[in-house]
Amino acid sequence: KQEVTQIPAALSVPEGENLVLNCSFTDSAIYNLQWFRQDPGKGLTSLLLIQSSQREQTSGRLNASLDKSSGRSTLYIAASQPGDSATYLCAVGTGANSKLTFGKGITLSVRP
C-alpha cells in the first residue's frame, strides 16, 4: 500500500527566503506525482505535475523534483512571499486510472 509522508507538518519562514518542502513515498512504482496548494477553506489547486519519466518541472518561482528510486520529491520555492502562505500537499498516482494518494500536507507561513 502506497504511503505518502510530508515532514514537517508546519513551517514558518521570513519573507524572501528560499525553501524546500519534502515529500516521501513508500512504493517507487509510481505513474506521476503532483504538488497541490490549499488555502484555508478552499479546494486544492494543482501547482506542478511530474510524470514518472521526468526528473523535474518548473513554474515561475516553483520547481518540483522527483527521484523515484529514493522515493522522494521536493518542492522548491524561491524568494518566498507572504502570499505563498498555504498548505502544500504532495500526491502520488500509481497508474493512469488509479487514485492519487495524498500526504497530509505542510502548512507554510511566510512572515512579512
Next chain:
Amino acid sequence: DAGVIQSPRHEVTEMGQEVTLRCKPISGHNSLFWYRQTMMRGLELLIYFNNNVPIDDSGMPEDRFSAKMPNASFSTLKIQPSEPRDSAVYFCASSLEGVGYGYTFGSGTRLTVV
C-alpha cells in the same frame, strides 16, 4: 469555464438524516473523483468514475455512502443515515483521461453532523 462546482458549500444536519452532496465537473472532463478530508486522516479517495461508470469505490467507508453519476455533467454523493463521524469536507474533482493529466478540485462541501 467556471471550474468544478459543488453544492452546498456548507451543510449542517442532524444524525440520522439523509445528506446529498452535488458536483458539476468541468465540461469535457471524463473522470470524476469524490474525496473526503479530515484533520486525522487527510484526503481520502472515496470513489471515482470514468465516463460516468464507477471504477473504484473501495474507499467508500460503508453501505451508508452511495454515489451516482447519471450523466457527464452531474454527480451526487449521498449519506444515509448520516453520523457525527461523517463530519468532514467533501471534495469533488474532475480530470481528463484519469490521473495522468492532473486534477481540478471544487471548493468543497463542509458537512457537520450533530
